[in-house]
Amino acid sequence: MHIEIQYNPAHSLATVHLAPHESIRAEAGSMVSMTDNISVTTTAGHRSGGGFFGGLKRAALGGESFFQNLFSAGAMGGKVSLAPSLAGSMVVHELRLGEELFIQGSSYVAAPESVTLDTQFQGMKGFLSGESLFFLKATGQGPVLLNAFGAIEKRELNGELIVDTGHLVAFTSGIEYSLSKAAKGWIQSFLSGEGFVLKVRGRGTLWLQSRNPSEFGGTVGRMLPAREG
């Protein structure tokens, strides 16, 4: 399997080249186009991820689409093109056995079945912040396709960094995170407009996005006519 990314940074398109009988799972709604000879099954979960309730848990906690589509190539192989909803870049991380990748729910696009996805929400359960602080934990082996809103910044971390939750795309194991406040006091943090931030520390790789989906959604969404509850 090879994932080719074109049209970065603003309007990226990922083309997944599938060898005969290979398959890839992708977030529902991300399919742009595909060659003939690919069969599609819609799943609420996936084989390695807890079935229906696994899918529900991911959708409720991870901010990820409830459904995933499994694209399986036939005897001739094939290609599937994928894109996210918003403007921005995509990147592939080759997950190695034994490594864990924590992905902000809305940043996940696709991975093969050799990668298992699970929700991960250590120590912050029930915390109301209005910004999603939910991560998917990817383990296993294979390429994981991520999307960013805006440009993507890859950083090798060795130490500490404060990151706005809406700008974090993903990070590898070796990095621990804890909820923190942007300024000294909670009131000041709230007034600063930065809300809650994550303090990440350790050694690993971190991806940031140059725009914040919640900020954009909030700005434009307020201008739209009210919807029915």
Next chain:
Amino acid sequence: MNYTILDSPDFALLQVVLDTSETFVAESGAMVAKDVGIDITTSLRGGLLGAAKRKFLGGESLFQNTFTARTSGQRLFLAAKAEGDLRARKLGVGESFFLQSGAYVGHSGSDLKIDTKFGGVRGFFSGVGLFILRIEGPGTVFYGSYGAIHEVELHGENYTVDTGHIVAFTQTLDYRVRAFGGFKGLFLSGEGLVADFHGTGTVYVQTRNAAGLAAFLHPFRRIKAKAGN
């Protein structure tokens, strides 16, 4: 007429240079700027019925503007609705090109015909408000995309494209629209209909989808207060 496409691919701008008495027709709202030696006339092109058909079936506006240069070397700048690329397609006498209704920006050539291809369900991309315009030469048509334009050349095989990602296709291709994914619920989550193309020709695919952006923004809308509260 000469033209240059500036600022491609992410925020393309079309610059047209007209000689004395030359005309250019554009979708209303497409004009960015023009030299003072260009006059504008607004008309219901194709008569009232033709315009109404285009408005209600094709999704483009009822009115079109005709730009006429009084002297030579007059510049006209035009843009598409969404961020993305622009392309030109020169058509010979009787040659056709199919455009997704929202992609049309403008054209040159007074004999160029624009018709809503309305072949019942076959040409009717329900749900997403997309229709197919048949453009028939002689003339040059200009069209825009949301995101990058990805060209896919077909040599007799089948190729599937999400209807929201279709920009244009050549007249040599045949297509059939069908539901995708098998879940009715997916219509709501942005993945609904796909077109299976067949034949030898080119499909122009856009890497972003307006319905996907709308689906992203929807949850950010305020909730309407219930009557009686």
